[in-house]
Amino acid sequence: MNNRDFTDIIREQESRTSVNGNERFAASAFPTLMRKVYLWMTLALVITGLAAYFVASSTNLVYTLFNNRIIMWVLIIAELGLVFGISAMIHKLSLTTATLLFVLYSAINGVTLSAIFLMFDMAVIAKVFFITAGTFAAMAFIGYTTKKDLSGMGKILFMALIGLIIATVVNIFLKSTGLDMIISYIGVLIFVGLTAYDTQKIKNMLHDAEYADESYQKLALLGSLTLYLDFINLFIYLLRIFGSRD
Numbered sequence: 001m002n003n004r005d006f007t008d009i010i011r012e013q014e015s016r017t018s019v020n021g022n023e024r025f026a027a028s029a030f031p032t033l034m035r036k037v038y039l040w041m042t043l044a045l046v047i048t049g050l051a052a053y054f055v056a057s058s059t060n061l062v063y064t065l066f067n068n069r070i071i072m073w074v075l076i077i078a079e080l081g082l083v084f085g086i087s088a089m090i091h092k093l094s095l096t097t098a099t100l101l102f103v104l105y106s107a108i109n110g111v112t113l114s115a116i117f118l119m120f121d122m123a124v125i126a127k128v129f130f131i132t133a134g135t136f137a138a139m140a141f142i143g144y145t146t147k148k149d150l151s152g153m154g155k156i157l158f159m160a161l162i163g164l165i166i167a168t169v170v171n172i173f174l175k176s177t178g179l180d181m182i183i184s185y186i187g188v189l190i191f192v193g194l195t196a197y198d199t200q201k202i203k204n205m206l207h208d209a210e211y212a213d214e215s216y217q218k219l220a221l222l223g224s225l226t227l228y229l230d231f232i233n234l235f236i237y238l239l240r241i242f243g244s245r246d
Contacts, residue, residue, distance in 0.1 A: 033206045033220045040099075040224035044106040045231065051110025056117035066115065073111050079105060083225070087114065091220050098221050102182045105225075109232065116236075120243045128242050133236040139192050140227070143199030154197040160190050187237035195230045202226070 055061045065071060081106040086098060093101070116125060143150065164187055171179050201221035209216040 029209045029212045029216070030207055030234060032212045033216055034203070035207055036212075036217060036220045037202060037206075037223045037227065040221055041228045041231070044102060044224065044228045047103060047106040048110035048113065048232070051107045051222050052117060053113040055114035062114070062118065065111070072112070075108055079108055079112065082108070083229070086225060087222065090218050091215075093218070095217050095221070098218055102221060102225055106228070113236075114230075116239060120239060122241055125239065128235060128239045130133065131242070132238055135192060135238075136195055136231050136234060139195040140199045143196035144203055146196070146200065150197045150200045154201070157193045157197060158189055160186070161194075164190060181241070184237045184240040188234060188241070191230050191234040191237065195227070195234065198223075198226045198230055238246065 055065065082101055086093070086101050086105070090098060164183060167179070167183050167186075171183060204222075205219055205223065206216060
């Protein structure tokens with residue numbers, strides 16, 4: 001073996017080491033991003049819960065909030081604007097700005113959800129929260145591990161969600177208790193399915209990430225917002241069902 005052959009072998013080994021190193025890094029980026037998805041989602045839920053409890057604990061805030069329709073409409077419009085704004089402009093926003101907007105949305109959502117502490121007993125809220133957490137975890141696990149493509153189910157669930165929104169608006173005027181309960185059960189089914197579908201979608205979206213750079217972290221943040229909304233809506237519909245029983 002001459003010096004040239006030895007040099008070629010060394011270079012080949014260095015090349016393989018570099019490739020294998022990149023492969024290890026690429027493999028580690030995906031679980032890192034998925035952890036960020038659930039970490040951001042958990043933090044958002046904590047912020048929402050604390051904000052809701054803080055408002056409900058203050059008589060002055062409760063009176064001001066629920067006796068002034070203008071404030072409520074401003075908060076609702078702000079929530080919608082933040083959700084659509086983050087979703088539509090995620091690629092243009094910096095990661096810091098997107099994160100701050102997500103935190104702001106979580107806090108405002110907590111303010112509007114503070115009414116649940118006035119409408120339901122704390123024991124019922126706690127029970128429904130744990131039921132929601134268990135159901136969410138189970139469906140997220142299914143969405144993460146299943147090899148079946150859930151994209152077709154996602155289209156059906158999206159159409160069902162539109163129908164649910166229309167039915168909810170109609171029932172504002174009808175004020176039917178029976179229809180309200182039917183809507184609640186259908187809402188649970190829709191968001192149970194959406195949890196599995198969105199989990200698989202987020203997994204596919206982040207799976208090929210070679211680096212946990214800002215662009216992929218923003219996608220992870222968007223994924224956490226999606227799952228946060230699934231959790232909150234599932235919790236609300238379950239609370240309406242169990243709350244009416246208790």
